[in-house]
Amino acid sequence: MKVILFGATGMVGQGVLRECLLAPDVEAVLTIGRSATGQQHAKLRELVHADLTSYAAIEAELAGYDACFFCLGVSAAGMSEADYTHVTYDVTLAAAQVLARLSPAMTFIYVSGEGTDTTEQKRAMWARVKGRTENALLKLPFKAVMFRPGLIRPLHGIRSKTRLYRIAYTVMWPLFPLLGLFGLLTTTERVGRAMLRVARDGAPRPILANRDINQLAA
Numbered sequence: 001m002k003v004i005l006f007g008a009t010g011m012v013g014q015g016v017l018r019e020c021l022l023a024p025d026v027e028a029v030l031t032i033g034r035s036a037t038g039q040q041h042a043k044l045r046e047l048v049h050a051d052l053t054s055y056a057a058i059e060a061e062l063a064g065y066d067a068c069f070f071c072l073g074v075s076a077a078g079m080s081e082a083d084y085t086h087v088t089y090d091v092t093l094a095a096a097q098v099l100a101r102l103s104p105a106m107t108f109i110y111v112s113g114e115g116t117d118t119t120e121q122k123r124a125m126w127a128r129v130k131g132r133t134e135n136a137l138l139k140l141p142f143k144a145v146m147f148r149p150g151l152i153r154p155l156h157g158i159r160s161k162t163r164l165y166r167i168a169y170t171v172m173w174p175l176f177p178l179l180g181l182f183g184l185l186t187t188t189e190r191v192g193r194a195m196l197r198v199a200r201d202g203a204p205r206p207i208l209a210n211r212d213i214n215q216l217a218a
Helices: 011-022 056-061 079-100 124-136 164-181 187-203 209-218
Strands: 002-006 028-034 044-048 069-070 107-111 143-148 151-153 185-187 207-209
Touching: 002 011, 011 028, 011 069, 011 187, 028 164, 028 207, 056 107, 069 187, 079 107, 107 124, 107 151, 107 209, 124 143, 143 187, 151 187, 185 209, 187 209
Parallel strands: 002 028, 002 069, 028 044, 069 107, 107 143, 143 207, 151 185
Antiparallel strands: none
8 A cells, every 4th residue: 555644744644654654554655745754764755845735746746646644734723714724725625636636546534623514604713614625525536534533642752743732732641541431532543543444444434533533443
């Protein structure tokens, strides 16, 4: 299996990359982002690409992949709806439309979030924009699957790049075992393993929450 990974330097993306490199059936991983991960591995090739809304210059390098794991995203805190829409909707659809045309049989997994609003009507701006993004992806001619994790526990030395999230994880760390028992928590490891499971075997439904992710990763 050959995988494209967006957002490999973020918390979720780091976990997904780790699982891809460990998986025996993953023969190649191509990471695409504005910065390199700094990692070296026989399976790994990194493509640093400044403009994530345009792929004409590198399109030839994107064909022939079995799955795309799109883990790129930002917090909406302090952002206008227009700016958040550009980063969340425009950037995602720019990549997805090219990949759907080049590899319509591929599985495209998008990391959304718990509370995403596919009616696009609710008050929370981020939820509407994420919902709009999900709706657009599900209309494309590949196998699109939405991952909606809630709280994610970073493992294996992985840390969030967002300071507010790092503080929250530190405060909530003692509660993680209890949250896990109630299915309110997943981990970076489980997200990566679940993505690989979906790429191999398909998804039970197009939108997967924490409990689904944990079951697929088991």
